[in-house]
Amino acid sequence: MAADTREPQQQPNELPKGFVIGKDGKPCRSCTSKKDFASWAQMTKSSLKSGAGGTGAATGAAVGAAAAASTFSQALPTDDCPADVETLGRSTWTLLHSIAATYPKTPSVAEQSDLKTFMGVFSRLYPCWVCAEDFQVYMQKERIQVGSRDEFGKWLCEAHNAVNVKLGKDKFDCSKWEERWRTGWKDGRCD
Numbered sequence: 714m715a716a717d718t719r720e721p722q723q724q725p726n727e728l729p730k731g732f733v734i735g736k737d738g739k740p741c742r743s744c745t746s747k748k749d750f751a752s753w754a755q756m757t758k759s760s761l762k763s764g765a766g767g768t769g770a771a772t773g774a775a776v777g778a779a780a781a782a783s784t785f786s787q788a789l790p791t792d793d794c795p796a797d798v799e800t801l802g803r804s805t806w807t808l809l810h811s812i813a814a815t816y817p818k819t820p821s822v823a824e825q826s827d828l829k830t831f832m833g834v835f836s837r838l839y840p841c842w843v844c845a846e847d848f849q850v851y852m853q854k855e856r857i858q859v860g861s862r863d864e865f866g867k868w869l870c871e872a873h874n875a876v877n878v879k880l881g882k883d884k885f886d887c888s889k890w891e892e893r894w895r896t897g898w899k900d901g902r903c904d
């Protein structure tokens with residue numbers, strides 16, 4: 714889902730849609746879904762077998778990917794593998810929305826400052842670099858709201874929705890963010 718054509722462009726000509734190379738020129742697991750990574754492994758293995766590789770850095774990336782991806786694809790049914798873009802995303806949203814859920818209703822100046830700092834650093838360190846770049850742009854456009862739990866919760870919900878829209882998913886109803894992440898649903902299914 715994280716298909717991206719931005720720099721670095723050290724990719725062989727034919728890549729499965731959604732496969733992303735990291736800034737180090739190697740396959741970026743945390744930017745790519747398991748499915749796309751496995752497709753890349755198959756393609757790379759076949760192309761290496763037939764002797765039709767790319768050149769220079771692209772070939773290096775391909776060889777690295779073949780080795781990494783063959784292990785990765787064999788290990789698909791287990792959970793103890795490096796996170797792909799979806800597992801990483803799901804876990805991260807859980808952390809972020811849970812931070813919103815426990816953020817004070819009336820935060821102190823220090824708490825507001827901590828949250829701003831955390832989110833700024835987070836947006837630079839997020840392991841999927843294409844996701845991180847877009848999130849930084851989002852944060853520049855939509856200034857973070859940290860004045861209260863509800864303010865931050867809704868800001869984060871809208872930020873998550875921006876990613877949902879980018880990925881072609883439905884928007885979440887942000888009036889329900891607390892039910893989803895703090896109180897549990899009114900129908901009692903979380904009790």
Ligand SMILES: Cc1cc2nc3c(=O)[nH]c(=O)nc-3n(C[C@H](O)[C@H](O)[C@H](O)COP(=O)(O)OP(=O)(O)OC[C@H]3O[C@@H](n4cnc5c(N)ncnc54)[C@H](O)[C@@H]3O)c2cc1C
Pocket residue numbers: 714715716798799800801802803804805806810839843844845847848869870871872873874876877880884885890893
């Ligand atoms: C900062 C960030 C940027 C990302 N950028 C990309 C990207 O560029 N490309 C890419 O492929 N993936 C990206 N991801 C990952 C992506 O957002 C998803 O996490 C991943 O695709 C798995 O999606 P999912 O359908 O399991 O649900 P997720 O989107 O992970 O959501 C988890 C749960 O949160 C709830 N939820 C959904 N929307 C909202 C909302 N708006 N507010 C509150 N709760 C909500 C739902 O109950 C859902 O099941 C990013 C993740 C993060 C944290």
